[in-house]
Amino acid sequence: MLGAVMAILAGCGSKTVEPAEKATGEEVAWTVVAPIRIDSVRTADGGRSLVVDAEVPDGARECVRGLRGEVDTVEHGTVYVRVTYETPSLDRESGCTGTQRVAATVKLGEPLSSRTVMVNSLDVYTPAGATPPALRQCGENGCDPTPPRCTSSSYRQAVNDTDIPTHTSWEERGCDDTWLVLDLSTRMGPVCGDTADGCSSSNISQRWFYRAETSGWKPVATNGEAGCMGIHKVLPELPTRLCASLPRLDRD
Numbered sequence: 001m002l003g004a005v006m007a008i009l010a011g012c013g014s015k016t017v018e019p020a021e022k023a024t025g026e027e028v029a030w031t032v033v034a035p036i037r038i039d040s041v042r043t044a045d046g047g048r049s050l051v052v053d054a055e056v057p058d059g060a061r062e063c064v065r066g067l068r069g070e071v072d073t074v075e076h077g078t079v080y081v082r083v084t085y086e087t088p089s090l091d092r093e094s095g096c097t098g099t100q101r102v103a104a105t106v107k108l109g110e111p112l113s114s115r116t117v118m119v120n121s122l123d124v125y126t127p128a129g130a131t132p133p134a135l136r137q138c139g140e141n142g143c144d145p146t147p148p149r150c151t152s153s154s155y156r157q158a159v160n161d162t163d164i165p166t167h168t169s170w171e172e173r174g175c176d177d178t179w180l181v182l183d184l185s186t187r188m189g190p191v192c193g194d195t196a197d198g199c200s201s202s203n204i205s206q207r208w209f210y211r212a213e214t215s216g217w218k219p220v221a222t223n224g225e226a227g228c229m230g231i232h233k234v235l236p237e238l239p240t241r242l243c244a245s246l247p248r249l250d251r252d
Contacts, residue, residue: 044133
């Protein structure tokens, strides 16, 4: 449902303006909201403007008006941008159940240069590493992910990029310039206290193998067997020195 997934502008709530008319002749309120999704950001006018491509409601009647992009503030090397519009789509009877792509232009006081852009306190874009005029969208690990290294921060990035539950802990089992082996442990079951009080939970453990890429450690295989025999069936190129002494996974 479009109305259910539309993001109300963060930090501002919703703002109702003058009513429109439903197909039945009844009135429907127009509301100021943020776009459903930001698709891309690019520079224009020699870097003195930004063009924000966004997904907004669409339907047989007018579903979007007053599209507006503006700079909130500029600080710490980031331009904070706000994109809003008015829509009756929060009411399904408005008929605005489809989507369309629109472009909002944001005038800057000076060229963007090397600064990053944050749109509606959610999406972050950077000119670094992008092909002008496009900006590159930053990911969960920021705009400049940690290069793959045998360090705690690099292991955390590897865990974040693995399809596992949040709040998972890790133990490094082997690492070099190309390969990383981590044992990941996720506590499952109810949130409770002392096991003596009848509280029971368990650990789900997995062993993941990663290959170094430009953006960080990429998970390439998982195998829980001890030693090299199991992993070499699916990842024969893994150096023996990184798997020969692997123990069996601990399971609670």
